[in-house]
Amino acid sequence: MAETIAFIGLGNMGLPMATNLVKAGHAVHGFDVVPAANEAAAKAGIQVTPSAVEAVKGADIIVSMLPNGKLVLDLYGSGLLEAAPKSALFIDSSTIDVASAGKAHELAEKAGQASLDAPVSGGVGGAAAGTLTFMAGGADAAFARAKPILEQMGKKIVHCGGAGAGQAAKICNNMILGISMIAVGEAFVLGEKLGLSHQALFDVASTSSGQCWSLTTYCPVPGPVPTSPANNDYKPGFAAALMLKDLLLSQEAASHAGAATALGKHAADIYQTFVSEGQGGTDFSGIINAIRSAS
Numbered sequence: 001m002a003e004t005i006a007f008i009g010l011g012n013m014g015l016p017m018a019t020n021l022v023k024a025g026h027a028v029h030g031f032d033v034v035p036a037a038n039e040a041a042a043k044a045g046i047q048v049t050p051s052a053v054e055a056v057k058g059a060d061i062i063v064s065m066l067p068n069g070k071l072v073l074d075l076y077g078s079g080l081l082e083a084a085p086k087s088a089l090f091i092d093s094s095t096i097d098v099a100s101a102g103k104a105h106e107l108a109e110k111a112g113q114a115s116l117d118a119p120v121s122g123g124v125g126g127a128a129a130g131t132l133t134f135m136a137g138g139a140d141a142a143f144a145r146a147k148p149i150l151e152q153m154g155k156k157i158v159h160c161g162g163a164g165a166g167q168a169a170k171i172c173n174n175m176i177l178g179i180s181m182i183a184v185g186e187a188f189v190l191g192e193k194l195g196l197s198h199q200a201l202f203d204v205a206s207t208s209s210g211q212c213w214s215l216t217t218y219c220p221v222p223g224p225v226p227t228s229p230a231n232n233d234y235k236p237g238f239a240a241a242l243m244l245k246d247l248l249l250s251q252e253a254a255s256h257a258g259a260a261t262a263l264g265k266h267a268a269d270i271y272q273t274f275v276s277e278g279q280g281g282t283d284f285s286g287i288i289n290a291i292r293s294a295s
């Protein structure tokens, strides 16, 4: 069914996601604070509006895709919840801290609006291909309402639980990813020191108990997995600065929740150093080069 969808935040992820909604036949009203993003959106068939509030007027669904929790709360507090029709559903797909996600749900509830946190995994490539994974948190009815729309931007849609559960799943997953990429990088560097070829270690570990996504899909050395960023001078992919963001979000949540995450903290420290050294724009698998340099 064609719907009217407002899309706020038309950056690296938001633009291709909104474009897939246009392709699916929806009327998409979009807004970004950066003029160049709005120009690119207009070329993709999105009806650009002069403000976010304008975009949500008459919208059935409102999707936001912003850099952080403060911006999402500022947006929700800017009159947006009141400007949208009462039957609307607010979906925030940004990766933000669990506490802000909870506050966003509260603001929506106070304004009588249904809401869902639905962060994504799959990166810019997945956004363009419409193959993202959505991890959703919110009421059953909100999830049921959102699912057909999310399916037009992604291929796996998981209802993780109540308010904030999508963000919780996202940062837990990315904590595994950050730690495992460092583990795989350390193993390749140790293998190099021990005279092992990259291919030999890959052939063994990818079919043994060391097997994981960081190795088999996103191998941090060139060769064994031709599509991994290691074969493209570590261009992202998924930038180290975004990995650091997610690791810091997981640390914030761990400290609030009282979870012992020693390796998660260590991984955040390692990526913090990498980013401070000017490597924030490098793919996160480039961490292997820092491990090699330190060896």
Ligand code: NAD
Pocket (backbone or CB within 6 Å): 008, 009, 010, 011, 012, 013, 014, 031, 032, 033, 034, 037, 052, 065, 066, 067, 068, 071, 075, 093, 094, 095, 096, 120, 121, 122, 123, 124, 237, 238, 239, 242, 245
């Ligand atoms: P981005 O910086 O490219 O896009 C964010 C956009 O939001 C920008 O165009 C910015 O101008 C706009 N914006 C900021 N404040 C705004 C406001 N008040 N109103 C309207 N627009 C506003 O970032 P991105 O890579 O698209 O990431 C968006 C979110 O998705 C982040 O939370 C990120 O962590 C998450 N994410 C990114 C990736 C990835 O690979 N890039 C993968 C998964 C999740």
